[in-house]
Each structure stands twice: as structure tokens, then as C-alpha cells.
Amino acid sequence: MDTFLHLMNGGAGNLAAYLAAHVLLCLLPAFFIAGAMAALIPKASITRWLGRNTPYRVSYPAAAAAGSLLAVCSCTIVPLFAGIYKKGAGLGPAITFLFFAPAGNILALAYTGSILGAEFAFARFVLCLLFGIGIGLLMAVLFWRDDASHDAQTDTLFAEQASIGPAATGVLLSLVAVLIAGTLKLWPLTAALGAITLPLPWAEAWQATLFQWVPFDAAKGEEGVSVQGSLLIALLLLIAVTAWKGLENIVEGANRWTWIALGLTAATLVVAALRLTPRADGLEVALTGRALAVVLAMAAVLHHARRLDADAWRGWLWEAWRFVKQIFVLLVVGVFVVGVVRQLIQPEWIQTLAGRNDLMANAVAVLFGVFMYFPTLVEVPVAHMFLDLGMHRGPLLAYLMADPELSLQSILMVAAVIGRPKTSAYVGLVAVFSILAGLVYGAWVDGVNPVWIAVGLAAFVGGLVAMLGWMLRRRVATAHA
Amino acid sequence: MKTVKILGPGCANCRKLEAVAREAATSAGIEAEFVKVTDMKAIMAYELLSTPGLVVDEKLVSSGRIPTQAEIRQWITA
Numbered sequence: 001m002d003t004f005l006h007l008m009n010g011g012a013g014n015l016a017a018y019l020a021a022h023v024l025l026c027l028l029p030a031f032f033i034a035g036a037m038a039a040l041i042p043k044a045s046i047t048r049w050l051g052r053n054t055p056y057r058v059s060y061p062a063a064a065a066a067g068s069l070l071a072v073c074s075c076t077i078v079p080l081f082a083g084i085y086k087k088g089a090g091l092g093p094a095i096t097f098l099f100f101a102p103a104g105n106i107l108a109l110a111y112t113g114s115i116l117g118a119e120f121a122f123a124r125f126v127l128c129l130l131f132g133i134g135i136g137l138l139m140a141v142l143f144w145r146d147d148a149s150h151d152a153q154t155d156t157l158f159a160e161q162a163s164i165g166p167a168a169t170g171v172l173l174s175l176v177a178v179l180i181a182g183t184l185k186l187w188p189l190t191a192a193l194g195a196i197t198l199p200l201p202w203a204e205a206w207q208a209t210l211f212q213w214v215p216f217d218a219a220k221g222e223e224g225v226s227v228q229g230s231l232l233i234a235l236l237l238l239i240a241v242t243a244w245k246g247l248e249n250i251v252e253g254a255n256r257w258t259w260i261a262l263g264l265t266a267a268t269l270v271v272a273a274l275r276l277t278p279r280a281d282g283l284e285v286a287l288t289g290r291a292l293a294v295v296l297a298m299a300a301v302l303h304h305a306r307r308l309d310a311d312a313w314r315g316w317l318w319e320a321w322r323f324v325k326q327i328f329v330l331l332v333v334g335v336f337v338v339g340v341v342r343q344l345i346q347p348e349w350i351q352t353l354a355g356r357n358d359l360m361a362n363a364v365a366v367l368f369g370v371f372m373y374f375p376t377l378v379e380v381p382v383a384h385m386f387l388d389l390g391m392h393r394g395p396l397l398a399y400l401m402a403d404p405e406l407s408l409q410s411i412l413m414v415a416a417v418i419g420r421p422k423t424s425a426y427v428g429l430v431a432v433f434s435i436l437a438g439l440v441y442g443a444w445v446d447g448v449n450p451v452w453i454a455v456g457l458a459a460f461v462g463g464l465v466a467m468l469g470w471m472l473r474r475r476v477a478t479a480h481a
Numbered sequence: 482m483k484t485v486k487i488l489g490p491g492c493a494n495c496r497k498l499e500a501v502a503r504e505a506a507t508s509a510g511i512e513a514e515f516v517k518v519t520d521m522k523a524i525m526a527y528e529l530l531s532t533p534g535l536v537v538d539e540k541l542v543s544s545g546r547i548p549t550q551a552e553i554r555q556w557i558t559a
Contacts, residue, residue, distance in 0.1 A: 078521060079521075318547070
């Protein structure tokens, strides 16, 4: 019984820590950005660059951009992947798109940054972009005959043109400003501009009760629940109730609950950006530069959103709400389970297996990523757990690259579209490249001279360009033969 | 009798689209047969780049979004 309580406590503690201010300031805006991308960016504005006759130097970056901007959910990933492969630019760009989508989308980036650090998110982004294009090119080279056989088909699907409107651009940029204002750890955002003390004498006692409910060990990297955290959790529960009534049928129009839910969301962001400290005489509320910046950025969002037409903003809110329903619930359960499991894993195991940045450790990390399937974004708290338990950051990156790419589910899906031989090649390449990425980033963390890393990556890119040249010559030669 | 196909692997938007389309048919007083297409190969036979897709009598009328009831009523009464 004691063990059970201990495990439950670990789960609850982990969950409470993940609902703390800094995570919400990243996640809430990220959900709205993801919704805006899905609803407000016309797909044709990017897919027009993915047609059959687009040159390689355009189609590969466009495929990466599509992965980053259009593919926040599986509704788009599979059809777009199959479409690019069969009716558009071909196997290479399709693979680049598929590989980059889980790592390059806004939710994954923002969440990785807030949990594992901005530097880590940046490394994940850059290495996934580079290796995504690399794997795409390699696949195109390996199976160059295959694309040639598709050339006869038409690509009317990719002929449509569209561009993103000024109001939608304004909404997207100001949402990104909310995200940046909420998460960047820089002066003047962190400065306190003034403080007032609310006469709430029970604040300190409430804090003590919270620490008693969710005991934590700062040495193990655990966070407790603060007074601010408890307020945020209460606000989140209120949003959950009101959003259900206000956003479920938003496509048909807004109602009173819609505005209440949105108001509560804005209030949550402001509370998360303030600094609340319980004192003997009450609750000290410090107005931070961050709170001011968040309010200004939200005002900008409102200003631009008012210029959207009804269909556009309803679509935007619906997509944002859909992401919350689809991802947030699983994330909450996942974080709880991770907290429970963490109590059962001995740090020595992880340190022995993956405490250093060598080939073995990276291979083990990738293997774990292939055989484990976690719902969207849950791979991030899992990675955080490994980091706390002493995993080296190199293998950690290798794991984070392999896990969302290679689950049994995604492998089956890819096999249904491109067939078994190509899928095996793809899985092999992803495994090799993830290990490589882990080794490179691990070397960077260990302080290896950046010049060497740059030389290595440049040699890699050079090799790819040479291979591409060879492939083009082969195709031209075959066409003439 | 109209045949309405909902194309999508079973994501939230596909279920929502089916609900909206059924309501639209009921409110327009039209009898329609609803078919859910979840097989990826069958979906890709239509010209679309993102799901959910709505097909009325074998013609793709919308994809990648959830149309309003009014729009769907127009398509199925046309």
C-alpha cells in the first residue's frame, strides 16, 4: 500500500509540475498557433511548390516547410505524404516531409524548448532539417527508377495557387509574439516592475499544505506545486468546462461560453506571467515585464483576429480546440504515467546504458525509440525523465529523433503507401541518421571543437550533392536510352 | 437517393464532419446514404491532399476542412 501511494504521489507531483507557469505559457499559445496554421494557412500556398516539375532545390525545402507548417496532425500527414509521393514531387521530398513533420511543427518545438531547453530544441530542429533532406535525397537516389515511372501522371493536384492573407499573417505573427514573450528568459521580460501585497493571510498556510500534499525532492530535479500553480490548475479546470460548451460547435457560430472560455485563457496566460509569492502578511503579486509583454501581444492578436472573416476565425478556434482535445488529454495521462514509472527506474541503469556519448549508447537510445510508441508530444516528458536520471544529451537527441519517426504504427502506415522494400530502407536510414545526430550533438555538448563538427557536416552535405548529381545524370541517361 | 462519402482515417475532424453532414441532410429533408471511407488507398483515389474529404455522388466537394451545414445542404440538394 505504501509503495502504491508513493507511486501515485510521483505521478501527481510530475503532473502538477508540468502544469506550472512556464509550461502553460508555452503550451497554450502553441495550441492556438497550431490551430491558426491548420485553419488560416491555405495548403496550396506551400503545395504549389511540390509539383512534379519543381526543381530539387525548391521541392526539398518546400517539403520541409510543409512538414513544419501544414502537418501538425495525422489528418494531413498521411494524405499529403501519399500525394507528394504518387502525384507530386516524388519519393525524396515526400520522405523529407514525413521525417521533418514530427520534429519541425510548432507544438513539438515549443514544448521541447520549454521542457528540455531552447538549445536542445534548436539542435533537434536543425539536425532534423538537415538529416530529413539528407534521407529524402538518399531515398530518391536509391530508388531513382521508381520516380521515373510516376512521371507520366498529371499533377493538377499541385497546380492550385494561393497565398496567406494579411489578417491571417498578423494573427500568426502576434501569436508567435505571445509565445516568445511568455517563454524567453531574458531581461526586461524577467524584471519586476512593481509589486503589491494582497491581504490574503492564508496564502502561506496554503503553500505549506500544497507542499505537504505533493512532497518533492529538489535534488532530483522535481518541482513542487506553488500557490501560483494551484491557481493555474483551477483556471485550467474552468477553461475545460467552459470550452466544452463554447468551442464544441464553434463552426456554427460563437456563443456566450466561447467568450468566457477565451477570456479565461487570456487570464491564465496573464496569471502565469505574473510572479506570486506567499508572505507572512499576504500574497505578494509582482508585475513582471513578461506580464506586460504578454498582454500587449494578446491585444495585437485580438486586433488582427477582428479583421478575419467569420469562417476563418471559427475554423481557427475549432482547430485549436481540436488539438487541445486530441493532444492535451493524452499528454496529461502520459505525464502522470511518466511520473509513476520514474519512481521505479534506478538512475544507475540509465547511466550504465546511456550515460556517455558513444555508439553503443546512441544505438540503445534509438532502439528504445523504435520499439516504444508514445502519443504525440509525450516523448518529451519521457526524454525529460531520462535526462534527470542521468542520460547523456547526445543519446537523448538520438532517442527524440527516432521515437516519433519510427513507431510500429507509423512504419505500417508508410509501408501501405510506398511498399515494404522502400520502408525497410527508410527505417534503416532513420536509425543510422538518428545515431549520427546523437553523436554529433553529444560531441557538441562535450565541448568538441565546433570547427570539426562543421567540417563533418559540410562533408556530409558535399557527399549528398555529389550523389544528387549522379542521380540526375543517370535519369537523363535513361531517358535518352 | 444521394450517396455521401466521408473520407478520413478516423480523426476527430472526420467524425465531426460526419455529424455535421448528417444534420445537414436531416434538416434539408433529404435521404442520403452515408459511407465512411477509412482505407488510405481508397481515399487517395480522390484528388485530395488532406482529410477529411466530403464526396457527394462520387464528386469531391471539399477537403481539409469542415464545411458549414449551409454549404453541405447546397451540395446535397444540387
